[in-house]
Amino acid sequence: MRPSKRDELVRESLKIFYRDGFHATGMDLLSAETGISKTTMFKHFRSKEELILATLRLRDENFRNWLFRRMEEAGPPRAQLLAMFDALKEWFDQPEFRSCMFIKAASEYPDPGHPIHAQAAEHKRLLFRQVEKLAADAGAPDPAALARALLLLKEGAIVTAHIGHEADPAGDAKSAAEILLSAVPA
Template identity: 85%
Template sequence: MRANKRDELVREALEIFYREGFHATGMDRLAAETGISKTTMFKHFRSKEELILAVLRLRDQNFRNWLFRRMEEAGPPRAQLSAMFDALGEWFAAPGFRSCMFIKAASEYPDPHHPIHTQSAEHKRLLFLQLQKIASDAGAQDPATLARALLLLKEGAIVTAHLGHEADPAGDAKAAAQRMISAALDHP
């Protein structure tokens, strides 16, 4: 019961923060839109910052689960790597897509030492580690370099999908990624 409200708050706060932004969303508005009273919110989280950190933890889990599951469906490691960009393309096309929550969080809390910033960076690090592993399984001689290159394309595609005029940034990124993958695996 208590945990329910807490989880409910985090889940709904995630939607609202993602849609509207962190600074732009006040605790009053959060209470009004979730139907959870401010007192309850501040019982579960000592501050807005703590709530945001909880939201980011949930987002990290959701996003990595979703992405790597989609990639696994593609089969062997090499196919998984390029399948990442198919998954991204679906995400971009989904209604309500508004860029990456962690890029947004880092934008609003630009101080690199701020907890919200460092926690956002941690999400990117976890993505890198998993991608590096898949690149290694695929037979890359330098899996870290391949993983970094693919992540550059991923972040670029996300930003461009949100901010750009382009029709298919995920497709562009996939085409570029396949060159990188081929260079790393076919001509080692």
């Protein structure tokens, strides 16, 4: 089935926003690069912010599905937690890697009450819930604390990979995660 113009617009806009940022990307650029007229865009979305929210929802779904699938392939919970960093390395090695779209969204829309900032924060909360569940399944005495620590390593690796001043930020973060997990009773 052929995707709708709306779905096509969201998919293509996601690529452009991810590459160029939200504030730097105007509707004229989106129209030129997607081949979808501004009239059609505004038929589907009342504002650029509504389009941004739709792209963030799509990115959240795609990213979490990809990451959790990669983690599940590793086997037991402890291995899944470490596999998160192997998946990050795969992502960082992609030529189109441009950091985390949600970190960028929260940075460009810094007011926590703004819907775009809130959408970015929700993505991070959903990641936390999954990592916390795996930490509990791995036997961590304080799953929330372990999840917070592992996600701090993940976020730091993303920023370090984006800046590009270290050779293997995902590997460095995985080494630190192994130290944290060594304190969890087997």
